[in-house]
Amino acid sequence: MSKWTEVRDGMLAALDASxxxxxxxxxxxxxxSTEGMTxxxxxxxKFVTQVQAHAASETGWNAIRDKFVLPLLINGTIWAIKFVLSKSTSNEQKMHRV
Known part of the structure; x- marks a missing residue:
């Protein structure tokens, strides 16, 4: 067995990889959850504000899309991401935050 193998095995034994x-x-x-979501x-x-401001110059479906559909879709997606991230946090980590 080479020296490298012994060193590697010793390091793996010292660290619990899991x-x-x-x-x-x-x-x-x-x-x-913190910096990324912020x-x-x-x-x-900023995007939603600009799209909704642009809706004033649109008519028909484009006005509805810019005023309601896109903002709801974007905000709903952000909510879903935050929900998944909050459920992905372990109970131990949640207890440390309290």
């Missing part, structure tokens, strides 16, 4: 993976997953979910919401809010 703990590292779980920790990384929770950290990614936490980052997406950035996404600010972009979506």
């Amino acid at each position: 703990d590292v993976v779980e920790s990384a997953k929770q950290q990614i979910i936490e980052s997406l 950035a996404l919401e600010s972009v979506a809010d």
